[in-house]
Amino acid sequence: MTGEPESAANKPSRWMIWLPLALFLGFIALVMIGLYRPAPRDVASTLIGKPMPEFDLPPGLPGRPGLASADLKGGEPHLVNVFASWCLPCRVEAPQLERLAAMGVPVEGISVRDRTEDLKQFLARYGDPFQRIGADDDGQVQLALGSSGVPETYVIDGKGVIRYQHIGEIRAEQIPMILEKLEEARR
Amino acid sequence: MTAEFGLAALWLAAALAAFQLIAGSLALTERGAPLAGAVRPVAVVQGLLTLIAFVALILVFANTDLSVKLVAMNSHSMKPLIFKIAGAWGNHEGSMLLWVTVMSLAGGFVALVERRLPERTMLATLAGQAFVSLGFYAFLLISSNPFERLPVVPVEGNGLNPLLQDLGLAFHPPTLYLGYVGLSIAFSFAIGALITREVGPAFARAMRPWVLGAWIFLTLGITAGSYWAYYELGWGGWWFWDPVENASLMPWLAATALLHSASVLASRNALRAWTVMLGVVAFSMSMIGTFLVRSGILTSVHAFAVDPERGSFILGLLAIYIGGALVLFGLRAGTVTEGQRFAPVSRESALVVNNVALSAILGIVLFGTLYPLVTEAFDTKVSVGPPYFNPMGAIFFIPMLLVLAVGPLLRWRRDSLGRVRKILLIPAAVLAVAVVALLIFSDVKVLPFLGLALAPALAIASLVPLRGRNLRRTPLATWGMVVAHFGIAVALFGMASESAFSVERLVAMRAGDSTEIGPWKVRLEAVEPVAGPNWTALEARMVARYESGSGTTILPQARSFWSPPQQTTESALLTRWNGQLYAVLGGETPAASGPGRWQVRLWWKPFVSMIWYGGVLIALGGVLAVIGRTWSDVKRIVARDKIAYRRERQGR
Numbered sequence: 019m020t021g022e023p024e025s026a027a028n029k030p031s032r033w034m035i036w037l038p039l040a041l042f043l044g045f046i047a048l049v050m051i052g053l054y055r056p057a058p059r060d061v062a063s064t065l066i067g068k069p070m071p072e073f074d075l076p077p078g079l080p081g082r083p084g085l086a087s088a089d090l091k092g093g094e095p096h097l098v099n100v101f102a103s104w105c106l107p108c109r110v111e112a113p114q115l116e117r118l119a120a121m122g123v124p125v126e127g128i129s130v131r132d133r134t135e136d137l138k139q140f141l142a143r144y145g146d147p148f149q150r151i152g153a154d155d156d157g158q159v160q161l162a163l164g165s166s167g168v169p170e171t172y173v174i175d176g177k178g179v180i181r182y183q184h185i186g187e188i189r190a191e192q193i194p195m196i197l198e199k200l201e202e203a204r205r
Numbered sequence: 206m207t208a209e210f211g212l213a214a215l216w217l218a219a220a221l222a223a224f225q226l227i228a229g230s231l232a233l234t235e236r237g238a239p240l241a242g243a244v245r246p247v248a249v250v251q252g253l254l255t256l257i258a259f260v261a262l263i264l265v266f267a268n269t270d271l272s273v274k275l276v277a278m279n280s281h282s283m284k285p286l287i288f289k290i291a292g293a294w295g296n297h298e299g300s301m302l303l304w305v306t307v308m309s310l311a312g313g314f315v316a317l318v319e320r321r322l323p324e325r326t327m328l329a330t331l332a333g334q335a336f337v338s339l340g341f342y343a344f345l346l347i348s349s350n351p352f353e354r355l356p357v358v359p360v361e362g363n364g365l366n367p368l369l370q371d372l373g374l375a376f377h378p379p380t381l382y383l384g385y386v387g388l389s390i391a392f393s394f395a396i397g398a399l400i401t402r403e404v405g406p407a408f409a410r411a412m413r414p415w416v417l418g419a420w421i422f423l424t425l426g427i428t429a430g431s432y433w434a435y436y437e438l439g440w441g442g443w444w445f446w447d448p449v450e451n452a453s454l455m456p457w458l459a460a461t462a463l464l465h466s467a468s469v470l471a472s473r474n475a476l477r478a479w480t481v482m483l484g485v486v487a488f489s490m491s492m493i494g495t496f497l498v499r500s501g502i503l504t505s506v507h508a509f510a511v512d513p514e515r516g517s518f519i520l521g522l523l524a525i526y527i528g529g530a531l532v533l534f535g536l537r538a539g540t541v542t543e544g545q546r547f548a549p550v551s552r553e554s555a556l557v558v559n560n561v562a563l564s565a566i567l568g569i570v571l572f573g574t575l576y577p578l579v580t581e582a583f584d585t586k587v588s589v590g591p592p593y594f595n596p597m598g599a600i601f602f603i604p605m606l607l608v609l610a611v612g613p614l615l616r617w618r619r620d621s622l623g624r625v626r627k628i629l630l631i632p633a634a635v636l637a638v639a640v641v642a643l644l645i646f647s648d649v650k651v652l653p654f655l656g657l658a659l660a661p662a663l664a665i666a667s668l669v670p671l672r673g674r675n676l677r678r679t680p681l682a683t684w685g686m687v688v689a690h691f692g693i694a695v696a697l698f699g700m701a702s703e704s705a706f707s708v709e710r711l712v713a714m715r716a717g718d719s720t721e722i723g724p725w726k727v728r729l730e731a732v733e734p735v736a737g738p739n740w741t742a743l744e745a746r747m748v749a750r751y752e753s754g755s756g757t758t759i760l761p762q763a764r765s766f767w768s769p770p771q772q773t774t775e776s777a778l779l780t781r782w783n784g785q786l787y788a789v790l791g792g793e794t795p796a797a798s799g800p801g802r803w804q805v806r807l808w809w810k811p812f813v814s815m816i817w818y819g820g821v822l823i824a825l826g827g828v829l830a831v832i833g834r835t836w837s838d839v840k841r842i843v844a845r846d847k848i849a850y851r852r853e854r855q856g857r
Contacts, residue, residue, distance in 0.1 A: 035538045038482060039531035042489070045575070046524055049496075052578045131765075 070098075070178045071162040075152025078129045078137055085126055085152030091178040095203040097123055097196070098172040099148070100160055102130045103140035105168045111187035112144035118193065119147035123200060127151040130160050130168055171196075175203035208273050211261025212352040215302075218254035218309060219342035221247050222335045229332025233325060233400070241324065244331050245316040251338075252313025259306040262351055266293040272358045275299065275351050281362040283739055291375030297499065297515065298351035300378055305341045307386045311415075312338065315390060320842070322411050323403055330397030337389055340522040348518050377433060381426035381453055385491035387419025388456060391463065395484030396530060399537045404477045409470035410838065412484065414831055416467055419487075420460040421827035427453050428820030436776050441709065441787055441808045443816060446594045451574045452494030455567055459487035462563040465556045473617055475544035475553055479560070482534055489527045490567070496523055497574065548619040555612030562605035569597045599652055606659055606697075609690060610666035628669055636662035649705040656701025664694035681833025689826025696819025702784075702812040713802045723809030725786055726750045730758075732790070732803055740766045742775070745790045745803065749779055761790040761805075784811035 070087045077084040090096050099115060101108040119125045127148035129137055137151075154160055163172065163180075173182035173196070181203040188196060225247045231237030232244060265273050266289050269282045279296045280289055294303045312334045319327065345351070394412040398404045430453060435443040444450060463483040470480045496519045547553040573589045610632055614625045639658045643649065649657065667690035671679065710722050714729040721727070730746040742764040748756040761777035779786040791804030 032539070035478075036535045038486070039528070039535055042527055042531055045493070046520070046528070048575065048578055049520060 066180055066183060068180060070172075070174055070180055071159070073152075073159045073162065075128065075154055075159060078127065078132065078151035078153040079134060079141075083150040085128060085150045087178060089126070089150060090174045091176070093176040094124060095176055095181075095200050096174045097125045097200070098128060098174055099125060100128045100130060100154075100163065100168055100170045100172075102132050102168045103136040104132070107187040108140075108169045109144050111169055111189070112147075114188045114190055114193055115147040116145045118188075118196065121197070123197075124149055128154050128159060130154050130157055173199045173203050207261050207264050207268075208270065208352040208354065211258040211265070212350070214254045214258040214261065215305075215342070215346065215352075218251045218258065218305075219339065219346060221251040221254065222309075222338045222342055225251065225335035226332050226339060229328045229335060232328045233332075241328055244328055248309075248316035248331055248334070249313040251335075252309040252311075255302075255306040255309040259302055262299060262302055263290055263293045265352075266290060266299075269362065271360075271362055272354055274353045274355045277355055277359050277362045279362070281739070285738055288375065294379060295375070298345070298349040300382070301341065301345050301349055302351050303379060304382050304386065305338065305345060307383055308334075308338055308341065308389055311386055311390050312393075315393075315415075319411055321407050321838075322397075323401065323407075326397045326401045326403045326408070328397075329400040330393045333396035333400075334390065334393035337393065337526060340525065344515075344518050344522065348515060377426060377429050380422050380429060384419045384421075384423035384426055384460070385456065385488075385495070387415045387422065388460060388488045388491050390415040391419065391484050392488035392526075392530070395481045396533065399481060399530075399533050399541075402537065402540060404470075404481055404541050406471050406474050409467045409480060410834075413464075413467050413471060414835055416460060416463050416484075416487070417827055417831045417834070420457070420464055421824050421831070423453065423457040423460055424820060424824040424827065427457055428817050428824070431820070432817050436778060436787075437773070441707075441776075441789075441806075441810075443703070443813070446573070446590055448574050449498050451570050452497050455494055455570055455574075456487060456490040458563050458567040458570065459483060459490045462560045462567070463487050465559050465563075469553055469556050470544070473545050473547070473553060475547060476557070476560075477544045478538045478541045481541065482538070483560075485527070485530045485534060489523075489530075490571075492519070492523050492527065493571075496520055545618075547617070550615065550620050550622055552612060552615045552617045552620070555608050555615055558608045559605055559612065562601040562608075565601040566598050569601070570594065573597075595652055599655070603655060603659070606663055606693075609693070610663055613667075613670045613686060613690070628672065629666070632662040632666035632669070635665055647705070653701045653705035656697050657705060660694050660698035660701060663697065664691055667691040667694055681836065682830045683833075685826045685828070685830030685833060687826070688829060689823045692819045692822025692824075692826060694819070695822055696816050699812050699815025699817075699819055703810050703816065706811045707813075708809045710807045712805055712807070714805050715802050720805075720807070722786070722807045723811075724752050725807075725809055727786075727788070727807060728756075729803065729805065735762070737764075740764045743790065745788075745805065747777070747788060747805075749786055749788075751781065759786070759788055761788045763790050780814055784809065785813050786810075 070090055072087050074086040074088075075084050083089075085098075090098070097115075097118060115125055125147045127150070129151055132153065132155075141148075152159070160168075163170075169187050171184040171188055172180055173184075175181050182199040184192075184196070225244060228237075228240040228247065229244045232241035262275075266276055266280055267286065269276060269280055269289060271277045271280075271282075275296065275298050279299075280292045284292070293299045312331065315334070316331055322330070391412050394408060394415070398408040427450075430450065431443050434445065434450075435441070463480070463486075466476050466480045466483055469476045496516060499515055499519055573593050576589050611622075611625065611629065614628060636658060639661050643654055643657055667687055670683065670687055674683075708723045710720065712718075712720050714720065716729055716731050719726060719728045726749070728748045728750075730748060732743055732745045735742050735744045742762040744760050744762045747759050747761070749759055750756045757779055759777035759779050762775040764773050764775055766773070774789050774791075777788045779788075785808075787808040787810060789806040791806060
């Protein structure tokens with residue numbers, strides 16, 4: 019059982035030895051392209067540029083108007099805020115919405131899976147910037163809007179077309195950006 | 206305080222790793238030789254320091270210290286304790302710390318016990334190990350410090366992604382990490398062996414337990430991950446060829462190949478350069494996998510661990526380590542002498558077929574995973590799915606299975622097929638019967654057909670190596686091989702049966718309605734709200750009856766978590782010996798179709814659980830092999846010491 023003599027044929031050839039390195043360099047090059055090229059990676063709603071889906075939501079609070087898609091076609095741009103009293107980031111963005119409302123921006127609300135009592139308390143405590151509040155109790159409108167969570171805010175132009183979707187809470191430093199989007203929607 | 210303490214331990218450990226690298230490299234030269242004695246103790250202390258840092262992080266999480274940024278971002282005071290602790294590694298920074306901890310502990314353990322290799326190779330190995338750790342320390346301390354404090358302490362934390370609040374998943378990433386880290390040790394051994402040109406059986410024996418250990422954890426990790434995706438995502442599938450899944454599969458394929466080629470090197474001193482290269486490739490695959498998952502370069506269902514900047518950092522590490530190792534390989538492989546030769550029909554050849562097939566499948570999976578990136582470079586978005594992976598993989602998987610049936614029966618070096626022909630008659634007959642039965646009694650697609658036909662024959666063939674042996678004296682490592690190969694047959698049967706015979710139904714049901722699926726009758730009793738510690742849910746109470754048997758209650762839920770707000774489905778599973786009933790509660794149907802009707806999705810999946818039983822059997826085979834190998838190594842060392850001692854006493 020002694021070993022047989024070494025044979026040259028069994029030795030890997032020169033280029034075979036460097037093949038793994040070449041493949042690896044190819045991988046690195048590919049990944050560099052993917053990583054550093056400014057590719058459109060943000061989740062853009064497929065609904066941008068499309069008209070608001072048709073809906074007619076009952077009022078979230080008794081005695082206040084509900085929200086229907088027809089309300090958004092009056093020629094003025096609107097801000098539609100999808101929120102809920104049980105959502106923590108919504109509390110964070112409440113002052114920003116108040117400021118926008120104070121600047122004269124029409125802010126509409128869609129409250130998702132909420133209870134009247136909770137909603138009342140939420141608005142009393144964190145401010146009520148909304149002209150109308152539609153109650154989306156089964157989350158159907160939220161789904162139709164392609165919204166994945168709360169809060170989300172949509173800029174709707176005067177013809178009821180979605181121009182911009184903001185995912186997550188609006189922070190104080192984002193107010194100018196939102197105003198700019200509204201200005202664009204006016205054009 | 207605890208956080209600062211942990212951070213200090215981490216910095217100290219990093220400093221020791223730098224020292225270990227320098228001392229280990231210098232000790233290889235003549236003038237630095239006195240430093241050699243310091244390398245092993247330093248490796249051990251370094252391991253202990255990282256352990257201290259990791260314990261500090263767990264304490265910070267258990268106490269919900271919200272002044273630590275990581276806790277505030279990922280935890281919440283109203284979370285069950287077990288998930289608070291699991292939250293320590295359920296995020297990027299914590300999981301990297303876990304990685305480093307396990308890696309340094311493993312390095313310390315190697316330094317403590319490994320005595321088989323020549324001391325120079327050992328020094329090179331430990332220096333290489335320190336070099337790899339150093340990169341990860343830099344990564345942790347520079348770009349992802351887990352102990353960072355917040356200037357203002359928040360009132361409450363952000364919570365943990367509810368999808369991750371699940372016991373199975375709490376232990377899924379650590380399991381995979383143990384696997385990746387084991388491969389990093391194998392990588393260090395390969396580097397050490399290349400530097401000192403000591404590629405031989407001793408190197409293979411020293412590396413093998415680490416590869417085996419890594420492979421066991423990878424097997425368990427993949428099995429558990431697949432089961433998690435199966436019941437938690439509520440899609441009824443068990444493997445999606447998702448980039449994250451592929452990222453865990455690729456190191457497993459490389460480790461499986463390495464395992465087999467290392468056994469050729471250990472027993473026959475053949476396949477030297479190939480084994481060293483697989484050692485490099487296996488760890489490369491774990492790093493590439495981690496990179497693909499963490500950088501967010503590929504979009505995936507598991508998109509909860511994504512950050513492009515960190516991606517660049519990992520890419521840098523990847524380029525240094527893997528690029529460096531491959532250059533070293535290129536320079537040294539020419540001088541690594543080729544080992545013993547063997548005939549075309551021999552155990553070695555069968556293992557070469559196994560290696561080639563596994564490498565080919567690895568290449569196919571890697572290519573399929575990266576292909577969307579290639580096309581994205583040319584501005585086209587594609588996604589590659591089962592229609593590519595399944596048939597392409599099968600091209601190599603099926604020949605490999607056939608060789609798997611024969612290989613373990615062959616002798617090393619030279620054999621003839623004539624000798625084993627008789628033994629193989631039984632599995633061949635079983636294969637023929639299965640083919641005929643399938644042709645007559647069912648019409649299934651090609652791949653499930655092949656799987657169903659091959660599985661029983663493979664199960665029997667995997668047991669054949671035990672034939673004619675005294676079962677109690679059969680080495681544990683042989684038992685390990687048999688059990689693992691049997692596990693492959695079991696898993697294959699599960700996969701094929703699931704894809705051939707599954708039935709699915711989507712129904713809208715009112716309370717009191719009944720429906721049928723396969724052999725089951727399912728009745729929806731009621732849908733009621735329930736509450737958990739940090740979620741509320743709608744729970745459907747359903748009674749399922751198998752044929753005319755008695756009813757069993759199953760409770761699928763649609764859960765809403767409130768911090769962070771998110772909805773998940775908790776599917777309900779009912780397992781019988783011959784399959785699983787799988788139920789998912791969807792939403793309430795729109796009011797137009799009448800009130801109180803619920804979307805319910807049902808699957809009957811015959812023998813689906815075999816997939817995971819098979820996975821566990823494969824891992825069990827690995828465990829047996831590790832125990833057997835380690836035991837026989839220890840016995841050999843003890844015997845050698847005894848002989849040396851006697852010789853000394855007799856004055857020879």
